[in-house]
Amino acid sequence: MKLILIGIIFLCSPLLVSAQSFDTDFPAPYISLTPSRPQPVTEVAVSLTPTSDTLEQSPIQWYRNNVLFAEGVGLISATTTSPRVGEEVIVRAMIDSNPPRVASFSLQSGTVSLQWSASTYTPPFYKGRALPTRTSSITAEALPELYRGTKKISAADLYFTWSVNGSVIQKASGKSRAQAQFVAPFEGILTIGVVVATKDGAVTAEAKETLSPVEVQMQLYRTHPLFGTLFQNPIPSEYVTNETDLEFTAVPFFASTKRAQSLSFEWNINDAPASINKDFPHRVHITSAGPGRALLSVTLSNALRTLEHLSREWTLYLGEKTIPSLL
Amino acid sequence: MNTHTIRIVLFSVIILCLSALLGWYFFLSSKQNEIIDISQGRGIGVSTPTSAPTGSSYSNIVAGSRTTALPTLTTEKTQSSRIWHVTTSPVAGMGFVQTGAVPTLYFVERGTGYVLSAQPQSRTIDRLTNTLFPQTYEASVSTKGSVILRTVDEREDVVTFVGKVQRATSSVGALVGITLEKNITFATWGLDGTRVVYEVPTEGSGSSLYSSTAEGTQRTLLMSSGVRDWNAFWGDALYIIQKPSRYAFSTLFTLEGGSLTSIEKGRGLSARIRGSSLLTGTLDPLPRLEAHLPGTSSVTLPYGTITDKCTWIPTLSPQKKYEFTRIACAVPLQIPTEFPDSWYQGVAHTDDTWKVWDTRTGTGKTLEVPLSTPPLDVESPVADDTGVYIAFMDARDKSLWVVQITE
Numbered sequence: 001m002k003l004i005l006i007g008i009i010f011l012c013s014p015l016l017v018s019a020q021s022f023d024t025d026f027p028a029p030y031i032s033l034t035p036s037r038p039q040p041v042t043e044v045a046v047s048l049t050p051t052s053d054t055l056e057q058s059p060i061q062w063y064r065n066n067v068l069f070a071e072g073v074g075l076i077s078a079t080t081t082s083p084r085v086g087e088e089v090i091v092r093a094m095i096d097s098n099p100p101r102v103a104s105f106s107l108q109s110g111t112v113s114l115q116w117s118a119s120t121y122t123p124p125f126y127k128g129r130a131l132p133t134r135t136s137s138i139t140a141e142a143l144p145e146l147y148r149g150t151k152k153i154s155a156a157d158l159y160f161t162w163s164v165n166g167s168v169i170q171k172a173s174g175k176s177r178a179q180a181q182f183v184a185p186f187e188g189i190l191t192i193g194v195v196v197a198t199k200d201g202a203v204t205a206e207a208k209e210t211l212s213p214v215e216v217q218m219q220l221y222r223t224h225p226l227f228g229t230l231f232q233n234p235i236p237s238e239y240v241t242n243e244t245d246l247e248f249t250a251v252p253f254f255a256s257t258k259r260a261q262s263l264s265f266e267w268n269i270n271d272a273p274a275s276i277n278k279d280f281p282h283r284v285h286i287t288s289a290g291p292g293r294a295l296l297s298v299t300l301s302n303a304l305r306t307l308e309h310l311s312r313e314w315t316l317y318l319g320e321k322t323i324p325s326l327l
Numbered sequence: 328m329n330t331h332t333i334r335i336v337l338f339s340v341i342i343l344c345l346s347a348l349l350g351w352y353f354f355l356s357s358k359q360n361e362i363i364d365i366s367q368g369r370g371i372g373v374s375t376p377t378s379a380p381t382g383s384s385y386s387n388i389v390a391g392s393r394t395t396a397l398p399t400l401t402t403e404k405t406q407s408s409r410i411w412h413v414t415t416s417p418v419a420g421m422g423f424v425q426t427g428a429v430p431t432l433y434f435v436e437r438g439t440g441y442v443l444s445a446q447p448q449s450r451t452i453d454r455l456t457n458t459l460f461p462q463t464y465e466a467s468v469s470t471k472g473s474v475i476l477r478t479v480d481e482r483e484d485v486v487t488f489v490g491k492v493q494r495a496t497s498s499v500g501a502l503v504g505i506t507l508e509k510n511i512t513f514a515t516w517g518l519d520g521t522r523v524v525y526e527v528p529t530e531g532s533g534s535s536l537y538s539s540t541a542e543g544t545q546r547t548l549l550m551s552s553g554v555r556d557w558n559a560f561w562g563d564a565l566y567i568i569q570k571p572s573r574y575a576f577s578t579l580f581t582l583e584g585g586s587l588t589s590i591e592k593g594r595g596l597s598a599r600i601r602g603s604s605l606l607t608g609t610l611d612p613l614p615r616l617e618a619h620l621p622g623t624s625s626v627t628l629p630y631g632t633i634t635d636k637c638t639w640i641p642t643l644s645p646q647k648k649y650e651f652t653r654i655a656c657a658v659p660l661q662i663p664t665e666f667p668d669s670w671y672q673g674v675a676h677t678d679d680t681w682k683v684w685d686t687r688t689g690t691g692k693t694l695e696v697p698l699s700t701p702p703l704d705v706e707s708p709v710a711d712d713t714g715v716y717i718a719f720m721d722a723r724d725k726s727l728w729v730v731q732i733t734e
Contacts, residue, residue: 085589113578113589115569117532117554124485125465125477127635128671129556129572139532141553143578143587152586179553209576219672226438227417228462228479232673232722253672261483280483 029055031091031105037195037206038082040109046091047077048103058097065090082109086147110146110205112196118184120254123231131214132184134307136256138211141179144196146203153198163193163208175199184213186307217253218300218312222246223283240317244288250298252282256305263308266299291319409731410696413445413452413718417725419476421718422468422516423711430711432718433474434727435466440476442468442492442502447716447729455492458502469520470712473541474502477514487511489523489541505543518561518601524549526557536567536582550582562600566590571597571633572668573610591619595667601639604651608634613662618654618686628684629691632658633667636679638708638717640732655683655694655717655732657705676723678702681730694730703728 029052034045046062048055055076062070062078070078083089088108095101117139118132132138142160146153155178162172162180172180184190193208219234229249250265257263265281267274274284274296286294297313317323413434421434424444432445433455440460444453465477476488490504507514507525512534514525524538534555539546549565556570564581571577577596580587591598595610605619616628616637637656641649659666663675670677679702681694706722710732718729 111589113580113587113592114576115552115554115578116575117556117569119532124479124483126671127570128668129570129575131572131574131668137532139554143580143589145587145589212574214574217672219674221673226462228437228464230673231464232725234673259483 029093029095029101029103031093031103033105033107037204038107038109040082040085040111042082043079044082044107045077045079046093046105046107048093048095051076054097055095058095060096061094063090063092063094066092080107082107085109085111085145086150086152088147088149106202108147108203110144110196110203112142112144112146112194112205112207114140114142114192114194114207114209116140116192116209116211118254119256119258121252121257121260122254123229123251123260125231131254132190132211133216133254133256134184134186134213135305136184136213136254138182138184138190138192139179140182140192140194140209142194142196142207143178144205146196146198146205148198148203153203157198158196159199161195161197163195165191166193184211189213214254216255216300216308216310218298218310219251219253220296220298220312220314221249221251223249235314235316237313238315238317238323240320240323242319242321244290244319245286246316246318247283247285248296250282250284250300252300252308252310255300255302255308257302264301264303266301268295268297270295286316286318288318291317291324293317293324409694410700411447411450411729411731413727413729414443415724415726418466418720418727419463419725420466420468420707421720421727422470422709423716423718424468424472425470425712426472428713430713430716432711432716432729433468433472434718435463435468435474435476437463437725439463440466440478440502442474445727445729447711447718447731454499455494456502457499458490460488460502467515469516469541470518471520471541473504473516473520475514475516475523476502477511480509484509485511487514487525489514489543491541504541507539507543512555513558515559516561524559524561524565526555526559528555550585550587560598560600562605563603566598566600566605568596568598571595571608571610573612573665574668579607597634599634599637599639599654601641601651602649604639606634606637606639606654608632608637610667614666616654616656618684620652620686623686626686626689628654628656630656630658630682630684631662632656632679635667636705636708638710640683640710640714640717641712642714649712652686653683653714654686655681655708655710657703657708657719658682670722673722676704679705681705681717683732694732696730 029048032047032049038044056074059073060075064080091105091107093103118130119137120130122130144155144158156176159175160173160177162169189210189212191208191210195206197204221229221231221234223229260282267276267284276284294316296316299311302308417437419435419437421432424431424433429448433442435442440463442456444455460476463476463478467475473491478486480486487507488504490502492500493503494500512526522538527535529535533553535551536549537546538549557567560566567582568579569577573595576594578589579591579598580589591607593609597608599606603621607617609615614631614633616630618626637654639651640653640655644650657679659677659679663669669675682691684691704722706720708717708719710717715733716729716731
């Protein structure tokens with residue numbers, strides 16, 4: 001008789017959306033997940049909660065889409081794999097107690113990808129990512145892939161909860177708020193988090209990304225009259241060339257600007273200020289009447305970000321084939 | 328003054344004149360050498376280009392090619408025949424073009440934007456266009472022979488030109504096309520070589536990804552994003568991923584009908600796709616490559632390199648379909664610090680060895696090149712459809728090389 005009852009409950013269980021209660025003395029168990037928002041195709045622990053003496057003494061069978069995957073007396077926890085994105089797995093626990101009970105859970109793997117861009121400078125055609133520097137602006141975008149059944153839920157219908165270093169940012173959060181703005185910290189790291197959920201909270205996913213701001217880096221490249229700026233070869237601190245008429249371009253990697261021209265560059269050649277074209281302050285032209293050594297220095301500053309202040313210098317041996325001997 | 332004195336004076340004057348002439352000769356010779364040195368330094372061996380049909384640029388590329396120094400590819404396959412330094416002049420980009428059974432490489436000169444073709448089999452070079460695009464920084468060649476040329480204008484705005492070579496048989500022709508909007512951050516060809524995919528920055532930090540025909544018509548908005556720095560690759564679908572950095576965690580997506588599906592996530596993630604064969608690279612912290620082929624488990628390749636230095640090699644199946652089961656990768660002997668960010672900035676260069684991995688057999692081999700070959704820092708490798716050649720740039724000087732894969 002007990003087996004027939006379990007069978008009936010089992011067959012009817014797809015109609016159940018959560019744990020069922022039959023007896024007030026024996027609290028209705030439901031299934032909880034660890035982690036609570038599993039990534040697709042990852043190991044996930046399914047557990048019956050709350051536990052009780054009755055539960056711990058009852059034979060329990062665990063089913064994944066009606067296929068038995070674990071069983072045992074008092075087996076209140078089992079391990080399975082979360083489905084792929086867009087797929088659904090029904091996990092059921094059949095508790096052979098008196099009366100028998102069933103707890104059911106619809107496991108739907110959602111995922112959210114956290115993308116970001118730093119509003120910092122990289123030269124044209126740079127193949128790497130613009131990285132955040134101290135106090136630079138960062139835009140983050142959450143790209144969710146959550147499904148109800150087989151239908152993908154539009155980001156416009158989802159609720160986004162943004163956090164920074166674990167603290168929720170209320171003003172950035174809300175329905176269809178898939179993007180948020182942040183400022184890189186002066187010191188330490190920035191952990192951006194986002195939890196995406198349906199209104200009822202039945203389908204959720206989360207993502208977080210830790211960013212470590214880097215320092216502004218300045219490289220000097222030769223701007224060749226025929227080939228343009230030779231981005232493949234930055235000028236080393238000691239540079240020898242048999243030429244005496246050269247143009248150089250300073251590239252302020254990851255400075256908080258979109259155009260290098262909007263920054264301030266103070267050039268010096270042999271400790272004397274060098275004249276520059278105000279429209280292109282990041283470039284300098286050097287001409288030497290004959291072979292000689294030139295000490296080229298540049299100081300970068302950003303009027304909008306006082307922290308972005310950087311100096312570098314190079315020793316140039318013009319009209320030479322090798323570094324001249326000091327002897 | 329007697330005759331003897333006059334003779335002595337005349338003789339002295341003659342000696343002085345000869346000495347002065349000799350001195351002047353040596354002075355001029357030394358100055359001439361200096362001028363040659365300076366000229367070489369300025370032009371890196373290349374004279375100022377002209378738009379004449381037989382311009383000096385083409386002549387210099389032919390002269391810069393090491394064709395004559397190496398044996399032609401005949402029945403005797405020596406080590407030295409495997410690698411060809413196509414041109415010592417910097418190039419902006421290249422790609423193999425389907426022009427029949429013989430693989431033809433189109434490449435674009437950095438200084439002039441001229442399009443040239445190279446035949447790896449015969450090791451000959453032919454200039455195709457005389458339309459000047461000075462300082463072409465980046466070029467992409469489609470399998471149909473169309474090109475995307477990218478440069479900067481006088482305001483340092485990025486200019487992107489899409490064009491086709493219009494050329495009568497065996498004569499130099501024009502490059503005809505259109506200029507897309509300014510400051511496009513990324514542009515590439517679709518695999519069929521008829522459509523362009525490009526990213527346009529929008530207000531704030533956002534971007535829009537578009538696709539259009541080579542003529543700039545039928546522009547379609549593929550995606551609007553709140554962030555930028557996207558790269559796109561055509562395979563069996565359109566794949567997109569943000570630009571890599573060792574400091575950034577990225578996601579690879581397929582983009583279909585405006586909907587994104589995540590495929591892979593990882594730190595420093597980058598990808599190379601041909602057909603349905605996917606190569607992903609991550610940095611954790613050392614470079615790690617994984618090959619993903621449909622219906623098989625992912626395979627970790629034993630090569631410590633990045634996808635920028637790898638290319639899928641096509642193989643024609645008995646059913647006359649292209650399969651991508653072999654990967655060629657240039658593997659650095661040593662990984663520089665801050666790689667690949669330092670490599671993207673040109674701060675670090677690598678000395679690479681060519682390796683080929685066969686995912687069907689799970690075996691790899693090294694492509695031996697002559698010891699006389701200088702250290703090569705491989706950039707933007709691309710394999711031809713016959714699976715015989717790989718063209719690549721040396722990141723140190725942007726010169727163009729072709730290596731033969733098969734023995």
